[in-house]
Amino acid sequence: MSKEKAPRRPRAETPKGFRDYFGAEVTERKAMLDAIAEVYQLHGFEALETSGVETVEALGKFLPDVDRPNEGVFAWQEDSDWLALRYDLTAPLARVAAQYRNDLPTPYRRYAMGPVWRNEKPGPGRFRQFYQCDADTVGAPSVAADAEICAMLANALERVGIPRGDYLIRVNNRKVLNGVMEAAGVLDPADPARFAHERGIVLRAIDKIDRLGDAGVRALLGEGRKDESGDYTKGAGLSADQAEVVMAFMAAKRTDGAATLAALRDLVGGSAVGLEGVQELDTIAALLSAQGFGPDRIEVDPSVVRGLGYYTGPVFEAELTFEILDDKGNKRQFGSVAGGGRYDDLVKRFTGQAVPATGVSIGVDRLLAALRAKGRVGAEAPGPVVVTVMDRDRMADYFAMAADLRNAGIRAEVYLGNPKQFGNQLKYADKRQSPVAVIQGTDEAGRGVVVLKDLVLGAKIAQSATLEEWKDRPAQVEIPRADLVQAVRQMLEG
Template sequence: MAKQKKQPRPKAATPKGFRDYFGAEVTARKAMLDRIAQVYHLYGFDALETSAVETVEALGKFLPDVDRPNAGVFAWQEDDSDWLALRYDMTAPLARVAAQYRNDLPSPYRRYAMGPVWRNEKPGPGRFRQFYQCDADTVGAPSVAADAEICAMLADVFDKLGLGGDYIVRVNNRKVLNGVMETAGILDPADPDKFEKERGIVLRAIDKFDKFGEVGVRLLMGPGRKDDSGDFTEGAGLSDAQCDIVMGFMQAKRDSGAETCSRLRDLVVGSAVGSEGVAELEQIAALLDAQGYGPDRIVIDPSVVRGLGYYTGPVYEAELTFEITDEKGRPRQFGSVAGGGRYDDLVKRFTGQAVPATGVSIGVDRLLAALQMRGRTTSAQQGPVVVTVMDKGRMADYQIMVSELRAAGIRAEVYLGNPKNFGNQLKYADKRNSPVAIIEGGDEKESGVVQIKDLILGAKIAENATLEEWKERPSQYEVPRDQMVAKVREIIESHA
């Protein structure tokens, strides 16, 4: 009889493009999202949670690859019928919700959503296939006052997070770009579908201006671009003259919003949609100025495009302006952490009727990394108080201790590993970043006391103390059993 082949053990590794998040990271992210939610609530937005899975039909074809219905997403076919996919953003599911519940929801409908999204794209340094987004949108408001409000709210979020002076919100209008494309000959108002592929490539190209510079963007708008790895990206096939027109738009920013809008008017002469877009930018600038949001916080900037294909009007991007060092040691700005815009046609896909909508999405992981770089959040999380086990037969006594601590709002746990080696219990407490360890052996139990070890102070003393100072054990206290909770609270508050 042939020997049965032994199955290999599975490899313990996260899939490519994915990562795991541990306690301190999860806690820091939640604290940040809670502060953002406070601003959203202040503006009157309500929370919404949607399914992580949508039909591919509902998601639509708005990601970079326009040739396949499931490109750029994680998709599968269900029972030889519908294709399903993990959501690639929070906006497409909102459009489905707005259509599905349109008779029940208030109009305008203001909602925010926070959670993971998935994109089946090539991973790279700091670029993952699963990441968190934090969105806020208004559905059913045609006025650009809704766009101005989103920009103001985004500025307030950064101020709330302690990033005042470290950010800029940049605003543009897709209608202005459409006017430029009309002037450049790649948009025909009589046939909107004509040159759709070329326009999509151009949008994604100029959205990468900060990354590739003028030369790289011109290649993407023209014959195409090959990156350092040899991968080739197809270009839009524009002529040099067409590229000049688009680049003129990209470089139209002037010292003031009024001067920028004046320059944009010159670029879209003869285009009705382009002129309409400039007028909307002027209105947004006036509304923000009236509320005190000056150019140190929000500016009109034609270089903002946003790569997704569903934007129809104003678009905006929030950029953090403090300097960091890239992987090659070169100084650069931290860059974009949020973006959004108006997408008046997205709900129309479901209803056949135009439904105005606008919103913004924050890249949660990037923003959290920025807060940590600026010291606006703590990367270390304080662990629980650890009640050590000196006698396995007295487990009930130790559980009573943690119950008292938890009832007082103090995070606590009993050591549930092998208690034979007491040193390992303290090593466990150190690894858990515990502030305090509690010790009650037989002698302490008989005397009605507990030993309370200040692990934070003990670690500091161990770094600098002489042997004699260490022997005095100033970081360990013996207190009556009924004073245990009060002493633990005192120690924790002393290190707060």
């Protein structure tokens, strides 16, 4: 009789595109998000937590038009409905604003932080689950709301440890872009759909100015461009005169903000929407200046292009300007860590009525990486004090020691593994990066004392001490049990 085949054991591995976060990473992220939340709350924004699951109908703006609406998101069918893990934090906000519109104040100002999921092909640094940190104002048509978002973003960056001079928030306006397109003959205000394809190519070309330079962008505005690999990208087909208008737009930035606005005003010519956009930028600049935000922190920059079919007015991007070393050892600027803008059509999907909205999203992982590069986080936090177990019958005494330390605000734990080999307890303490071990055997208990072992000092001594010095055990001290908390605190501070 054949033996029954043993069931296959599950593989202990993380699914592709996902990762696990351990102690220090979780602690650092929470500390950063808590600091950002303090800034948002100071500006009067309230926290909102929405479900991780939304209906696909609510997330429909982000999904392709396919028979099975589960491409791009993690979705499943339940009865007649499709449900999906949320793709971002903005679509749930639009749903909340519509669902509770009779109960929420207008404008509604909220911030949200949490994981989102995208069913996309994973790659280096590209995960299917990641954190977002958003702040939005819904129901405020004035660009004063956009100015407030920019000011709040600057305050948040400084609050978490990015000093002035190491970041710059750049502001543009999609209306100005549309005005330039109109002046260049790429956009017809009476028939905007007619030039939609060419307009998209132009906007994408502008967005590549840092990577391709003037010559590369000019080629994309014209017939097209062939890259180093030989791949050809069809251009927008603009004439030389039309391309010159777009190139002049990208070169409109001046050292003086008023001069930049004047140059943009000339470029949009008689375009009503373009002039409206320039006036909005002027208003934003004035509101920020009144609060002490100069061009060293927030500036108007025509090269900012975000969300081709999404944003309807001001757009902004936070860029970190300090240098880091890339994987090849070359210096480069850190780059963008946050972006956002005005989107006045998202809530309309639910209500049929236009609802103005503006907001910003911070790239949590990128900002954490920036803080590590600046040395603001990343130092290994000490682990808990470990109370070792010398006598199993005296566990109550050991737990009492740990409780005394915790009541004094000191992290502490009792070793709960097999106490038979004392050396294993110290190995455990080292793996936990514990700064101090508390030791009390039967002899010490009878004399009312405990032994404290300074594990940090001990590790340093072990690297260079002579045998005689090591035998003196300078990292180990005996103290009265009653002085446990005070002695441990002094050791930690030392």
